[in-house]
Amino acid sequence: MDQHSAPDIALDGITKRFGDTVAVDDVSLEIPKSSFFAMLGPSGCGKTTTLRMIGGFEDPTEGRIELAGQDVTRVPPYRRDVNTVFQSYALFPHLTIERNVAFGLQQKKVPKAEARKRVAEALELVHLEGMAHRKPNQLSGGQQQRVALARAIVNRPRALLLDEPLGALDLKLRRQLQLELTRIQRDVGITFVHVTHDQEEAMSMADTIAVMNKGRIEQLGSPTELYERPRTAFVANFLGVCNLMEATVVARHSDVVELDTADGARLHVAADRVNGSAEGGRLRVGVRPEKLRLAPVGQASGTNVLRGHVTDASFLGVMTHYVVQTAAGASLTIVAQNDGGEGLELIGPGREVDVTFSPKHCFVVEEEHDDA
Amino acid sequence: MGGLERRRRLVGYALVLPGIAYLTIFFALPLLNQLWVSLMTGNDVDGFEPAWHFSIYPDAISAYHEQMLRSVAYAAIATVLCFVIAFPLAYFMAFKAGRWKNLMLLLVILPFFTSYLVRTVAWQTILADDGWVVDIANSLGLTGSSNRLLATQTAVIAGITYNFLPFMVLPLYVSLERMDRRLIEAATDLYANRLTAFRRVTLPLAMPGVFAGTLLTFIPALGDFINAELLGSPSQYMIGNVIQSQFLIVRNYPMAAALSFILMGAILVAITLYARALGTRQLREAVA
Ligand SMILES: Nc1ncnc2c1ncn2[C@@H]1O[C@H](COP(=O)(O)OP(=O)(O)O)[C@@H](O)[C@H]1O
Ligand SMILES: [Mg+2]
Numbered sequence: 001m002d003q004h005s006a007p008d009i010a011l012d013g014i015t016k017r018f019g020d021t022v023a024v025d026d027v028s029l030e031i032p033k034s035s036f037f038a039m040l041g042p043s044g045c046g047k048t049t050t051l052r053m054i055g056g057f058e059d060p061t062e063g064r065i066e067l068a069g070q071d072v073t074r075v076p077p078y079r080r081d082v083n084t085v086f087q088s089y090a091l092f093p094h095l096t097i098e099r100n101v102a103f104g105l106q107q108k109k110v111p112k113a114e115a116r117k118r119v120a121e122a123l124e125l126v127h128l129e130g131m132a133h134r135k136p137n138q139l140s141g142g143q144q145q146r147v148a149l150a151r152a153i154v155n156r157p158r159a160l161l162l163d164e165p166l167g168a169l170d171l172k173l174r175r176q177l178q179l180e181l182t183r184i185q186r187d188v189g190i191t192f193v194h195v196t197h198d199q200e201e202a203m204s205m206a207d208t209i210a211v212m213n214k215g216r217i218e219q220l221g222s223p224t225e226l227y228e229r230p231r232t233a234f235v236a237n238f239l240g241v242c243n244l245m246e247a248t249v250v251a252r253h254s255d256v257v258e259l260d261t262a263d264g265a266r267l268h269v270a271a272d273r274v275n276g277s278a279e280g281g282r283l284r285v286g287v288r289p290e291k292l293r294l295a296p297v298g299q300a301s302g303t304n305v306l307r308g309h310v311t312d313a314s315f316l317g318v319m320t321h322y323v324v325q326t327a328a329g330a331s332l333t334i335v336a337q338n339d340g341g342e343g344l345e346l347i348g349p350g351r352e353v354d355v356t357f358s359p360k361h362c363f364v365v366e367e368e369h370d371d372a
Numbered sequence: 373m374g375g376l377e378r379r380r381r382l383v384g385y386a387l388v389l390p391g392i393a394y395l396t397i398f399f400a401l402p403l404l405n406q407l408w409v410s411l412m413t414g415n416d417v418d419g420f421e422p423a424w425h426f427s428i429y430p431d432a433i434s435a436y437h438e439q440m441l442r443s444v445a446y447a448a449i450a451t452v453l454c455f456v457i458a459f460p461l462a463y464f465m466a467f468k469a470g471r472w473k474n475l476m477l478l479l480v481i482l483p484f485f486t487s488y489l490v491r492t493v494a495w496q497t498i499l500a501d502d503g504w505v506v507d508i509a510n511s512l513g514l515t516g517s518s519n520r521l522l523a524t525q526t527a528v529i530a531g532i533t534y535n536f537l538p539f540m541v542l543p544l545y546v547s548l549e550r551m552d553r554r555l556i557e558a559a560t561d562l563y564a565n566r567l568t569a570f571r572r573v574t575l576p577l578a579m580p581g582v583f584a585g586t587l588l589t590f591i592p593a594l595g596d597f598i599n600a601e602l603l604g605s606p607s608q609y610m611i612g613n614v615i616q617s618q619f620l621i622v623r624n625y626p627m628a629a630a631l632s633f634i635l636m637g638a639i640l641v642a643i644t645l646y647a648r649a650l651g652t653r654q655l656r657e658a659v660a
Contacts, residue, residue, distance in 0.1 A: 055561060056560075057557050057560075057561075076560065076565075077557070077560040077561050078560045078561070078562075078563045078564055078565050079563075083561055083562065084557075084558070084561045086554055086557070086558060088552070088554055090552065090554040090555050090557065090558035091558075092555060092558070092559075092573060093555075093577070094576045094577060103559070103562045103564075103572075104562035104563055107562055107563035107564050107568065108563050151562070152561075155562070155563075
């Protein structure tokens with residue numbers, strides 16, 4: 001095995017069962033060196049369990065775990081070159097901050113002088129220079145979080161595993177620490193595996209996101225890929241608001257596919273979004289709210305036009321949120337930038353409107369394969 | 373604001389008042405009285421008189437130092453045995469017992485449902501010369517030349533260990549139970565193997581329980597006389613037996629009171645040294 005090209009972390013067919021519960025279901029993935037990798041999914045989808053298996057705290061029921069090409073499936077945590085930032089921080093309450101951070105170095109028998117220097121550097125990295133001699137219970141939640149980070153990072157592991165590291169903090173602090181975490185990751189160049197249920201957090205921080213649902217990986221890709229081209233309704237909905245419409249394929253061309261919706265509107269979708277559905281095939285077409293345009297009836301031009309009436313409009317200053325009911329009864333959410341300054345006069349509640357969008361802004365999701 | 377503050381403080385004082393009153397009447401006053409008695413001279417028939425007879429203290433020590441040292445030795449050995457038995461038990465109950473936890477706790481305190489005296493008498497029967505325990509011990513060659521278990525120091529120490537075991541188990545259990553198990557995971561995450569994690573995290577965090585458990589065992593064991601009385605013979609008598617007989621049989625009240633104060637003083641000194649030692653140990657752990 002070539003140590004240099006091997007991914008930092010590789011999971012191969014990992015399954016974890018607790019009694020009858022399948023917490024993680026046949027997950028395979030590779031996390032490249034120095035990447036910021038996020039695992040995103042709702043509570044209970046198996047994120048923590050996956051992370052704990054990488055850390056060595058749970059044995060997988062099936063499958064293989066490799067770190068840098070080495071099989072570590074049965075290797076105990078203390079002999080794995082990864083460190084964890086625990087959800088509850090798990091700082092040692094009887095040790096000072098300095099001693100907490102030095103714990104790993106001491107176990108690895110790093111010489112005292114070097115250890116002291118590295119601890120000081122780590123504390124500086126997380127802006128806690130002055131706190132070295134305090135005990136964990138003398139620090140705020142945000143500071144404890146930073147200590148947990150310093151305690152892991154000081155060991156310069158192959159990868160850092162972070163389980164909802166910002167989950168216990170308030171919104172403002174969370175945003176601030178998100179920025180710091182991305183900065184630190186760039187500075188130290190260690191692979192970060194970041195578990196979160198907050199899609200904004202995942203999208204703003206990670207290069208690659210694995211969206212998990214019911215113990216499986218639904219889709220893996222860059223934040224833009226997942227947002228613009230989700231492959232399942234679950235991913236489409238989890239990464240933001242989205243409008244999904246049932247449609248039937250009526251014609252395939254080289255660049256676009258034509259579909260009919262239930263209310264008889266003709267939709268055009270970029271051909272590369274529609275995989276292998278023959279004429280007559282039923283699909284779900286999705287569009288993000290900010291990709292939809294509203295116009296008074298008859299004034300719209302474009303390839304995709306849906307007729308409907310506005311049922312709700314809320315003016316939010318920067319933008320306006322509309323809800324439009326189409327003829328077939330589908331309800332569309334539209335976010336319009338307030339760049340014209342018209343207010344709600346032309347297209348307020350009750351008005352008939354045309355909704356338009358470009359074929360290149362559409363995506364197509366698979367039918368739900370619920371508990372198949 | 374000031375009024376509220378003052379009212380709060382008054383309520384605080386009001387709450388401790390009954391306790392202070394109780395301790396004054398039933399603890400402090402009798403204690404002073406006994407201190408007074410210990411300095412009297414006289415005898416049971418003619419009565420005792422106040423005399424500031426301070427030499428009773430050195431006299432008591434020279435007369436009964438053997439029983440005093442024996443008490444310390446027995447209590448110390450029993451405390452160590454209790455710890456060795458109780459720690460794995462408490463550890464198992466706190467971390468591994470799962471749904472059996474409550475049942476095990478009940479079993480630990482179950483002996484308290486009968487009297488201390490009755491339980492020790494039961495041990496007298498179990499260890500009796502014609503019992504099967506002695507038979508087995510004999511056939512294994514454990515009884516030495518006497519062929520007995522009763523009236524040996526083994527029996528006395530075993531009795532003390534048995535009787536005070538729950539006092540060791542419960543505080544250890546409480547301190548382990550409330551420990552966050554993620555801390556052990558964090559230690560192993562930071563390259564500590566299970567033994568090191570135990571030494572550097574579990575044990576230091578269990579220290580309050582160790583401290584409480586050893587004191588709750590050692591102190592009553594030091595003053596115990598029931599076990600030596602029922603399971604031992606005069607050559608196993610402890611300071612508690614001497615005090616008891618000075619009070620109730622010889623009726624030399626000054627001597628009995630003086631011995632009690634010596635015991636109390638020794639315990640206070642020992643606790644102070646012990647607390648210092650444990651405290652500095654934790655301090656060293658934190659700085660080393
Ligand atoms: N130790 C355990 N024993 C039994 N079930 C567990 C255990 N740990 C996790 N689970 C179950 O596995 C599933 C996934 O849990 P988890 O990995 O914690 O999800 P997440 O971190 O995504 O919220 C849940 O249904 C949870 O109840
Ligand atoms: Mg979790």
